[in-house]
Amino acid sequence: MTFINYASREINCKIVYYGPGLCGKTTNLQYIYDSTAPQAKGKLISLATETERTLFFDFMPLELGTVRGFKTRFHLYTVPGQVYYDASRKLILKGVDGVVFVADSQEERMDANIESLYNLEENLEAQGFDLMKIPYVLQLNKRDLPNVIPSQELTGELLRKDEPVYEAVATSGDGVFDTLKAVAKQVLTELRRG
Amino acid sequence: MxxxxxxxxxxxYERLKYILARLCVECAARAVFLVDRDGQPITHHGEIGxxxxxxxxxxxxxxxxxTSSMARLIGEDEFPAVVHEGEKESIFISVIGRSLLVVVFDQRSTLGLVKLRTKKASFEVSSVFDEVIRDSGALHGTANSFFAEITDEDIDSLFS
Structure with missing residues (x-):
């Protein structure tokens, strides 16, 4: 949940990147980390296996700037995508303010996308959240690969409400900041609504 | 939402800072942190470097x-404290409701002393935090009016 500290004039929010294994969640964070000025970010922490698969989570704090005298800091997390790490995914969703679902656009990953999205809805519900009400963005990643499903078809399968949808190639950064901006904006707008 | x-x-905030500062001295810790259970830092005191x-x-x-999830798997509700002992530096984490009191200490202190002093501070932190949660509801109205003043341009400017 959002933490507002009047003494240090800070707003801290938590955003979680969700999606099936190898869809590019960590790559999104890595690109944001590599493209951000050193003073605006903390360390990128990766709790990964020896083969660099996310074991627990990746984390990076990102300071976006000041709104009306308050520093806005977003804590970006990824979850482990592999099916059997569900307990970890549930823990990371605790206190979430906004979610990005990173879909793998490759044809053979369609079932994994659907399963992961279903799992997201279920795990959000377990933490007392409703996907239909929480700030949420759908990212269609890996659009540069040859065997991708047309965006319209993919969106048709994965769209849950009127969430913003962004095509992305996380390895080169296409769509990465658009996605982050969209979810951050929704989180701040939600705060404004109260 | x-x-x-x-x-x-x-x-x-000042009361929490005071409790942490006193705890840091009382248990000869290197540093003390107060952290929300969801991972948000609240405040800290000591040698941070x-x-x-x-x-x-x-x-x-x-x-x-x-570790809390592991506790539930073996039939415990929760581990109220977590300890990591290193060769030179150690960490003691006390779980206080929705917050965590984290003490980093070295050879200048002992685990026994840290546990003893942290227990007293935990009660104080718990009491302040209860007030924080209670007052958050009331302050929310003030915050709403503050956030209501934020414009789309303000938000867009964060990304320019």
């Missing part, structure tokens, strides 16, 4: 979240 925000007033306190807080919360 997401959960209602936790709003820490200046009065509560160039430590990334935000990442440290997130990892402490992740650590407690994992």
């Amino acid at each position: 997401a959960e209602a925000p936790v709003i820490i007033s200046e009065v509560h 160039d430590m990334d306190t935000t990442s440290f807080s997130s990892l402490a919360a992740g650590n407690v979240a994992a």
Whole structure:
């Protein structure tokens, strides 16, 4: 949940990147980390296996700037995508303010996308959240690969409400900041609504 | 929507800082951190140096979240404390409701002393935090009017 500290004039929010294994969640964070000025970010922490698969989570704090005298800091997390790490995914969703679902656009990953999205809805519900009400963005990643499903078809399968949808190639950064901006904006707008 | 925000007033922040500062001296700790269970850093006191306190807080919360889940798997409700003992530096984490009191200490102190002093401070932190949660509701109205003043341009300017 959002933490507002009047003494240090800070707003801290938590955003979680969700999606099936190898869809590019960590790559999104890595690109944001590599493209951000050193003073605006903390360390990128990766709790990964020896083969660099996310074991627990990746984390990076990102300071976006000041709104009306308050520093806005977003804590970006990824979850482990592999099916059997569900307990970890549930823990990371605790206190979430906004979610990005990173879909793998490759044809053979369609079932994994659907399963992961279903799992997201279920795990959000377990933490007392409703996907239909929480700030949420759908990212269609890996659009540069040859065997991708047309965006319209993919969106048709994965769209849950009127969430913003962004095509992305996380390895080169296409769509990465658009996605982050969209979810951050929704989180701040939600705060404004109260 | 997401959960209602936790709003820490200046009065509560100063009280929490005071408790941490006193605890740090009383148990001869290197540093003391107060962290929300979801990983948000609240405040800290002591020898921080160039430590990334935000990442440290997130990892402490992740650590407690994992051990709490392990506790439930073996039939315990929760582990109220988590200890990591290193060759030179050690960490003691006390779980206090929705917050964590994290003490980093070295050879200048002992685990026994840290446990003893942290227990008393935990009660105080718990009491202040209860007030924070209670008052967050009231402050939410003030915060709403503050956030209502934020324009789309303000938000867009963060990304320019």
